[in-house]
Amino acid sequence: MTGRLDRLLRPRSLAFVGGVAAERSIDACRAFGFAGEMWGVNPRRTLSDLPTVASVAELPEGIDAAFVGVDHDATIDTVRQLSEAGVGVAVCHASGFAEVGAAGKVRQVELVEAAGAMAVLGPNCNGLLSAPTGAALWPDAHGLVRRPRGVALLSQSGNIAMNLTMSRRGLDVAWVISLGNQADVGISEAFEAVVVDEATTGVGLCMEGLNDVERFVEAAAVARRRRLPVVAVKVGASPSSGAIAVTHTASLVGDDAAYEALFRKMGIHRVHAIDELVDTLATLSAIGPLRGNRMVSLSCSGGEAALVADRSQGRNLSVPQFAPDHAARVASALDGRVAITNPLDYHTYIWGDLDRLSRCFASVLGADATTPGTTAHGGTHTDTAGGGSGEAPFDAAMLVLDFPAEGLDRSRWWPTMQAFATACANGDTPGVVAASLAENLPDEARSQAAEWGLAACGDIDNALSALEAAAAWGRHLDDTEPEAGLLVVQAREAPLGTSVLPEHEAKPRLAAAGIEVPMGRLVEPQQAAAAADEIGYPVAVKAVGAAHKSDAGGVAVGLTDADSVAAAAGRIAASVGAPAAVGVRAVMVELCITDVVAELLVSVRSSPPVGMVLTVGAGGTLTEVLDDTASLLLPAGGDTLEALRDLRLWPVLAGYRGRPAGAVDAVVNTVKLLETLVRDDDRIIEVEVNPLLVTPHTAVAADALMVLAND
Incomplete structure (x- = not known):
């Protein structure tokens, strides 16, 4: 200790x-x-x-x-x-x-x-x-x-x-x-x-927050080595600091996202309510980490089955349907009187009949109804939800069971839980009992569930959350464990304040780090047409110095001739102007990237006290509207691809309905280069690329901002 x-x-x-x-x-x-x-x-x-x-x-x-x-x-x-x-x-x-x-x-x-x-x-x-x-x-x-x-x-x-x-x-x-x-x-x-x-x-x-992130990370690493479940409620989500509110990331991703990323990195399951904390921790302590996320739900009500199906949507849980031969065995156990689906409504005609309930639940879990430690096929599982992989059909099972109130006869409810416990034990399947209303799972039922090797949750939502946590815990334990001391890049403070580098200053730094940027020129408005002729069409003309150029009317894209470039340059220079640091009314003329599959936002920002946070998400002018982001702590390692796959935009990147897929490898490489840039320059408080234009062949930083700590 x-x-x-x-x-x-x-x-x-x-x-x-x-x-x-x-x-x-x-x-x-x-x-x-x-x-x-x-x-x-x-x-x-x-x-x-x-x-x-x-x-x-x-x-x-x-x-x-x-x-x-x-x-x-x-x-x-x-x-x-x-x-x-x-x-x-x-x-x-x-x-x-x-x-x-x-x-x-x-x-x-x-x-x-x-x-x-x-x-x-x-x-x-x-x-x-x-x-x-x-x-x-x-x-x-x-x-x-x-x-x-x-x-x-x-x-x-x-x-x-x-x-x-x-x-x-x-x-x-x-x-x-x-x-x-x-x-x-x-x-x-x-x-x-x-x-x-x-x-x-x-x-x-x-x-509410951490006072020693390094110590916390080391403790979480010990918990992982000991296979201890850790569940957290974090309250008091804080707004982003004013120093970096100039970026889209600041408006989308508050400092709370850093804690979310820290918990995910360390295998700590985050919940958002106290009852969920207790149920999740009790379930993880009872059943341990799951080998996968395939679950089956059992109830004697079609309404409860439908509720489980609805409430499992949007969770990282799989509720697979029965393979044909598996479904036939379950149907046989129910005398062919029940439609075999997952979630399963096994109906009430076997209610209170321990023998028939045992045969039904054993057939669902691929277990022998009477002999502990065996399957319905003797020895090892040959039955899967998808058919024939040689593994157990499900990674976990849930029984929905609401008991009568205190003082009423509960005797006919116990056979259901007993049959479920036997099937879970014989089928080597972790089992969770949940009620549709928490008050309908009395202390007596919770104690009996524990005695029979089951976890008990107050309600369906908490049970699903707990199973999702158990599956995530299993995945985390299977991952290769990095050295604890390298798990988090420390956050950076800016005690003397910060300075914002606009696009024309930020992009050369990106290019020097190996990140692809469009060919462009910073010119006076009257030189814009000549610059466009040199670069090649189509081009974009942009204001210089504005943080949100599109909102200010400071961007014209897809220009294909010198006259339109000259007109756009004059209008933008007159209406938006130029920063004093540039010294003249200047505009940027830049090659337009074509064949764009998707626009992404990619940023790295300091989020004290937790660390440096990488955010990827849907980018472009609709960034805030789409609000589709995922955040990781640096170093991101191999998690970047998983973060991209978590986005709602992922089907577009992967090639939606026969359309070309984006160069995801180029996106991942851009993130690696951005991470290296931030690691090597400790003045960088934040860098945001928005949009990162993804084509079938490359990823190009079309716009960027940097926030640096003052010397």
Whole structure:
């Protein structure tokens, strides 16, 4: 375990400083079964019948962790005394620090200085719950029970952390850490500490941002090596900084996209709601990574089957139909009375009949209905959803099952879950039980599902999200693991401000890096026609210096003769003008690229604190309208092609309805060259190519901007 926090995760001795809040924490430790030494610190009274001393200086040596429940001013002095006494970690409950403004920020700096080498959790936090030890440095209610192993839940929000402990969704929790203001210990250090503990089975993150990206990346790499599922909710999506709002990328892709790219790169599954976090983490902990994304859904209702089909749309899940021979076996198990489709409505005429349900579900999963560990064909699977590949027909199965309310007879529902569990076990197929309404999956059903080796999700959407996460996790684990230290290129700050290089200055830099740009000239308007004759037609005439030339009427394209070039150059120079740096009213005359298959946007931009973010997407004048982008962290490696395939524009690039395909290899190479340019020039804060014109044979940067940090 990491040195600073091991005494927090598994403390053997605790101290409690303060009054009411300290007593609540003491009572929580007793109720939780903490068996180590506990001491109170209060100059006026005894705390909850503990051995109580008047000052921190009177505590015995070697206290592992202390709960500090005094006001913000007294917290600073107390932390200084705890540090001098050699206490391992201080949990600071008080508010009134950086979250309240300038004066609070000063107090927070003083708090960290007072702590010295001692770790500080908080301030403005609920603290820690340790189910393996029973330690509860936590002055509020919680719903955890003692257990030796489980997931770790790390939350910047104390109230969300408390709410997570109250969940009844079958998630085994070992640690909850409320981080508060993260004045010292941040979510990255806490993540690092829990992933190396052998009792940790997974990690859930509720976060607003990161304070140490490199540490976070290293911790995620450890989680991958240990095959621990990690699921994150990130709140507080931030707008782009004003320094780089000049580009299309800034208006399309906020800084939140950098976190999305970081999570994807590190194999962390992002969700957007707390219930989804709990269900997804519980499912991943129960079934592990999937070998693929093919799933089958079972329900006794056509409406539920249709709902599953609808809700699986747009997810990276495959819901394949049964191969003919497979469908025949399923139909036989259902006496030929049911249309065999996936999702499958097996109807209610076998409801409550364990034997017939078992035969039905076993036929669906290619399993023997009675003998554990075998298939319907003996030994290995020969049945697939597509027919004959020698693999299991599905990578996962979902059963939709809503139980009656408390007090009603549930006896006829249990055979369905039991038959499903048997078929999943015998067919070596991970299984998930979900209800159409979360309240219809009672605690009893969740517990029984876990006992039978199934995962349980509150509703269909969460179940599908969890299966999608399990499939993505399996793909991530199959990928070749790069060195952790090379996973993220650090973001770049511009403390002295930035300067924007317009197209006529940015494109020569691109050309010097090996990126193809159109032949062009920067000329005075009266020289435009001669320049066009030299370049060759058709040409474009562009304004110089405008960031969004099309919006300003600063572009004329497809010009095929000298007269039209001269007229366009005069109009553009008069209406748009030229920047002072150029010194004259100038225009760009540039060769038009023909046979264009698609227009792309390609950019690299600094997104502190996460890293340098590559964005690819639909480009041109409709960039914001189409809003079709994918983002990756640098180095992108071999992920660029996958990002292109994720675009809605991909069918056009691939050759839509017999039309020519674009030179995708040239696009990927352009991205590599752009990445090298940014890597080699640490002044570049952002570079955007829009559009990158893709033809059947090449990719050409038709327009570009750069944002540089000032010297």
